[in-house]
Amino acid sequence: IAKPTEAFTDKEKYVLDQFIVNGGKSIWLIDQVAIELDSLFNSKGSSMAFPRDLNLNDFFFKYGFRINPVLINDLYFTQIVLATGEGNNSQYNPVPWFYNPMIFSPNNHPVNNNLEALRFQFANSIDTITNSYRKTVLYSSSPLSRPEGTPKMISLDIINTPPNKEIYNDGSKPVVLLIEGAFNSAFTNRIVPLKLEGTQLKGDDNKMLVVADGDVIKNQIRNNRPLELGYDKWTNNFYGNKEFLVNSVNYLLDDTGLINIRNKKVRIALLDPEKIAEQKTKWQLINVGIPVLLVFFFGFIFNTFRKRKYST
The missing domain is CATH 1.20.5 (Single alpha-helices involved in coiled-coils or other helix-helix interfaces)
Known part of the structure; x- marks a missing residue:
């Protein structure tokens, strides 16, 4: 479920709930804040970031997590490119952009083992809620990061202001969470919004992946064709987004053998x-x-x- 922008109805949530309880694997890539980099370029360098209401808070709460409507401001960042000049004299210069965190792998799980850093864009943070499910934080923001509440005015002018490192003291916020366990229905003891065949209140062991950024799966475009996921055409850098998502799908489908092969280290004896x-x-x-x-x-x-x- 990649970057939904409209609120889910109770009927849609119930269908998703029964899909999960009946053993369906799910990857949630959620933007809890509405803000796009293009809107900054198209509105003279500033735009308002608003919380996005997807009507999923109660649904996520039952599965033991919450995505906060904040923006991660991180001193470990990826760059964006700004154009200066006009016509043939235009120059494209990479500049720091603190709202595009560069997220490094802790190498604590087969999904993130030996992967390059991920590129996030306007990422949110995830809070975990105590319940019976097993939760593994696969990625977090750097220690030199901080969450910023919304609504908030975002301006390109921040690239001209040196950051005050002293205020970056609330970092290491989870941005990717793996949840495992025998999932109970989020509609237990509630009136169901529609009748479905084969409904269950409790399922067998299952897995769910939550990513607090919908742009992790977004390809860049060149000549109306998508580029390889994880490649930044402006800075010519490669990030590990593609390998992370491939590993995630393989892990959810219990195909850990492929993960181990890709992550295998080959050491040449000298x-x-x-x-x-x-x-x-x-x-x-x-x-x-x-x-x-x-x-x-x-x-x-x-x-x-x-x-x-x-x-x-």
Whole structure:
């Protein structure tokens, strides 16, 4: 479910709830704040960020988490490119953008093991709620980050203002959460909005992934064609978004073998330079001399055999 922008109805939530309780795997990529970088470029450099009401708070609460309508401001950031000049004199310069966090992997799970940093855009934070489900924080913002509440005016002018590092003291906010367990229906002890066949109140072990940013799965476009996920055409940088999502799907589908193969480290054993210097001549003689001796030996045997066979 990638970056929904309209509120879900109770009927839609009940269908999703029964899909999950009946064993369906789900990945939620949610933007809890409505703000786009394009809106800054199209409105003279500033735009208002508003909380986005998707009518999912009660639904998420039952599964043990909450996505907060805040924006992560992070000193570990990815860059955006701004154009200066006009016409043929235009120049494109990369500049820091604190609302595009660069999220590094803690390497604490098969999904995020040995992956490059992820690129987030206007990310939110996730709070966990105590219940019976197992929760694993796969990614968090850096320690030098802080959440900013909304509504809030976002302006491109922040790139010209050096950040005050002293106020970045509320970091390490979860942005990717894995939930596992035997999920109960979020509509337990509630009046269901419609009748469905095969409904259940409690299912078997299942998995759910929650990402507090809908743009993690977004490709950039060049010549009306999508570029590889994770590639930034402006800065020519690659991020691990694609590998993260592929690993996530494989893990949800219990296909951990593919994850382990992709994340396998190959170490090449290097030769000892001291032994090379000491034994260089010996191994040269062995590699050159032995094949020559073998040729002479087998040639002698072959000639001897021929003489005995054809001699009168």
